[in-house]
Amino acid sequence: MGSFFKQLYRYTHKRPFRHNENLWPYMRISRASSGEIISLNFRGQTVPIVDLSSLAAAHSGPIMLTATGPSVKDIRFKTPASFPAMGVNGAWSLGNVVDFRFYVIVDMGFFDQRPEMIAEIVADPQLTLFTTAHGIARIIDRLSLARIRCRLALIEDAAFKIFQPKIPASELGRCYANVRSASFAENRPDIGFTTDIRHGVFDAGTVAYWALQIAAYLGFSEMYIVGLDMNNFNKPRFYEAENNKLPTFLAENLEDLIVPAFTHASQVLKKKNIRVVNLSVHSAISSQIFEKADYHQVFG
Template sequence: MGSFFKQVYRYTHPRSYRHNENLWPYMKIGRATTGEINQLEYRGQPVPIADLSSLKGKFSGPIMLAATGPSVNEIDFTQPPLPVPAFGVNGAWSLSKFFEFSFYVIVDMGFFDKKPEIVANIVAARGLILFTTAHGIARIIDRIGLGNIQCTLALIEDAACKIYQSSLKPHELKDFYIKDSSTAFTQSRPDIGFSTDIRQGIFDAGTVIYWALQISLYLGFTELFIAGLDMNNFDKPRFYESQSEKQPTNLKGIFTNLVLPAFEHASLLLKDKKIRVINLSVNSAIPDYIFEKVSYNDAFFKKN
C-alpha cells in the first residue's frame, strides 16, 4: 500500500515535492502563524510536539554540545560532574552514563536506520527535548511506537525541504529567504545560510552540529562548548564506535567547500550577538579564528 501511495504522489506532484512522498498521506500537519508546524497527526494518531515559540529565549548561560569526533575519548568526564546542561547529537548518547542530556538533535535518517537501539534509549528519556524532522518522527513512531515515547518531540525542518512545500535548490535559498530578517547568508554563497529563528527552518551544512548551533542560539544560550568537533581523522571511528562497526561519512569530501565556510559564517554571526563558542577539541581542523580552542579541563575546572 505504501508503494501505491508513493506512486500516486509522484504522479500528482512536481519533482520538487518528492521529499514528501514517504509522508503522504499518512501525516497531516497544521502550521502556526509564525510558520512552524504546531499540529501533527500520523497514521490517524495525534502526536504531541513541543511549542517552538515557547522555547524561544527560554534558557540562558552555557551549554555543552556533544558531537561524536574521536577526541571525545580523550576527555575524562568522570570527575567532577559536568557543571552545564548538555546537548547531544547522534551517537553521543553513550555519554549519558556521565551526565544527563537536556537536549538532543538527530536529522540523519541513516542514523535512525542503523542505530535503532540508541534512538530507543533517547526517546525513552523523560525530561529530554529531542529535535528532529517529520521524517524522523515517522521513523520513531513506526519502529518504537507512539506510546513508548517519553521524551518531548520538537519538530524542526530543513529550510530547503519544508513539509508539503516545494523544495529549494541550494542556489535558490538566498533569494527565497532574502526578506526574512532571521536568516543571514554569506555575501558570496547563496547556499550557506544561518537562522536565528528555527521556526522558519534550519539551514544544513552537511553536519548536525550546524543545526545544533542554530537551535542553541534560538533557545537563548550564550556560551557554547563543543566536544568532539574534530573534522579530521575521518578514517577513524566516531568515539562511540569500534573500527569494525564504523559507519561511513561524507564529511571529508565536503569539509573544505561547505563545512568550513559554513562554520566561519556562523562564527561571525554568533560573535556579533556576543555568543562565545569554545571548541574543546584542541586538535580540531576548525581553525582558532573560527572557534576558540580550549581543553575540557581548562574550560570547566581550571582554577584561577
C-alpha cells in the same frame, strides 16, 4: 500499499515535492503564522509536539554541545555536569557523565542503524529531542507512539519543508531574503544561519551546524563543543568500533561547505555576543573561526 501511494504521489506531484513522498498520505500538519508546524497527525494518531515559540530565549548561560569525533575518547568528563548538554547522534553514549537535556538527530541513516540507542533516547522524559517529521515518522513506525516519553520538537530543513517544494541550494538566499533571523555568507546564497528555527534550520553537511542554530534560538550565550574534530575521518567516531562504524561524507564537504558555514556561523554568533569554544584542540575548524581550549584546562 506504501509503494502504491508513493507511485501515486510521484504521478500527481512534481519533482520538487519528492521529499514528501514517504509521508503522504499518512501525515497531516498545520502551521502557525510564523511558519513552524504546530500540530501533527501521523497514521491517524495525534503526535504531541513542543511549541517552538515557547522555547525562544527560554534558557541562558552555558551549554555543552557534544559532537562525536574521536577526540571525545581523550576527555575525562567532570561529573556531575555543571550545566546542560545538547547531544547529537551517538553522543548518547556519554549519558552517564553528561547531563543531556536536549538532543538533535536529523540523519535518517542514524535512525536506521542505531535503533537501540534511539529507543533509549526517546524513553527519557527529561529530554527534548529535536528532529524532523521524517524522524518522528521513523520513531513511531519502529517503536510506537506509546514508547515516546521525551518531548518532541519538530524542526525542518529550510530547503525541504514538509508539503512544500524543495528550494535549490542556490536559491536559499533569495527565498529567505525577507526573513530577518536568517543570514547568508558573502557570495554564498547556499550557506545560511538562522537564530529563529521556526522558519527552518539551514544544513551544512553536519548535524553540529543544526545544533548551533538550535542552541542560539534557545538563548544560550556560551557554547562549549566537544568532538568537533572534522579530521581523522578514517577513524571510528568515539562511540564506534572499526566493525560497526557508519559512513561519513564530512571529508567531501569539509572545504567547500562545512568550513565556510562554520565561519559564517561564528560571525553571526559574535554579533549576538554568543561565545563558542571548541574543545577539540586539534580540530580542522581553526581558532580563527571558534576559539579553542583544552577541556581539562577549562573545567579542571
